[in-house]
Amino acid sequence: MLAARNRASPTGHGGFSGFNSEFHQSDPGFSWTSTYTPRSRVVNKKVRSSRSIRGKVAALAGSCTKCFAPPRSEIKEAHENTPIDGQDVTISPISRISSTSSTSNNISRQRGSSSQTKSWQEQFSFQEICIATSNFSEQNRIGLGNFGTVYKAKLRDGSIIAVKRATKTHGGHISVEFRSEIQMLSKVEHLNLVKFLGYVEYEDERLILVEYVNNGTLRQHLDGSQGEPLEFAQRLNIAIDIVHAIAYLHGYTDHPIIHRDIKSSNILLTEHLRAKVADFGFARLAPENPEATHVSTLVKGTAGYVDPEYLHTNQLTDRSDVYSFGVLLVELITGRRPIERGRGRRRHQRLTTEWALRKCREGDVVVVMDPRMRRSSAVVAAVEKVMALAAECTAPERAARPAMRRCAEVLWSVRRDLQQEQQRAAAAAASAAARRHDDSTYAPPSVTSSRQERFGNLR
Incomplete structure (x- = not known):
């Protein structure tokens, strides 16, 4: 899989490759491993045009053969589906298996060919998932998402x-969030995003299948x-x-995506402490119109993390x-x-961001640092810079906040x-240790031996 990612790394794809090269120039240690390839809008128009012609030809041919064809399940490529609505979902580039049975499974699988789809349908059937999770036992429960249990x-x-x-x-909101998450996950692929594997719909069951990340959440690590x-x-x-x-998500997908629940x-x-962003149930596409400044939508998110301007105006932007x-x-x-x-009765004591930024303005940056972190002059200086960036990001007005690229x-x-x-400090420590070692191995002549030599020469 890693080799496949490396082979598919983007080169020569317009703005995306430019972003890649600039990232490398800014941070030589950074490796951009997304396999996303932006699609040309001109090509899309041609494809749609050719598909419409093929559709008319297929319809004419189908009218001649319809009465001779036995009923069967239908396998559709996502790029031939209609746009998302209340009954269907467009997922590119994912195959969707649908059946006319009312108790059928609807399953999608990334980059699945027709020959592979059947095996994935069997492996990702609702019955197989029940077996794989021991019938959704409490022992296999590992967390909660926006719309259900993981x-x-x-x-x-x-x-x-x-x-x-x-x-x-x-209610019907779960189905909406379910389809929204499928739509968003299927559009993205990046090293630091949880990988989407597929989904299952069976009667009133809705399942989303993603990669398993085995070292818990950031919150669990911060809690100890x-x-x-x-x-x-x-x-x-x-x-x-x-x-x-x-x-x-904001700048290098085919259509910018606002996550809406970063926490x-x-x-x-x-296991190597690489981070992956998960849970796209609240995610929204940014406005298609380049002149539009925001999306008007009901406020969703988690208390403490929600942009106050979005909270008051219902206007969502990437700055949220x-x-x-x-x-x-x-x-x-x-x-x-x-x-x-x-933490206390006063508001600023209970609201961590407000309390920490106030302490930093007062020059007490060490006070806000997690006591479990080791301190050094280099670490304290770095923490001051990170907290200054946090202050910019949490500015009350969205216009004053930096873009994620700037962050x-x-x-x-x-x-x-x-x-x-840290390298300079390590070199200085090594030099000091070497001097101490040299001092400890040097032995000046003793007073007794000096006297013996001096008086021996008088004999």
């Missing part, structure tokens, strides 16, 4: 995936319930992974994600949750300066 599933071939099972409600305490350099790397993912419990960590990311930066530095009601550049600079300072 389970660990072990398939017949031994591979492990995560299954999001929608909560059964009487998962793994060892995170050092500052690890937290900085996690922040950079997250900014890569969000910058990709620590939606950041999954691998920037605000949430700023709150997340403060969370990474302090280790605290955005709202901690037990990435700042964090790369912070990491580079930190690494250089």
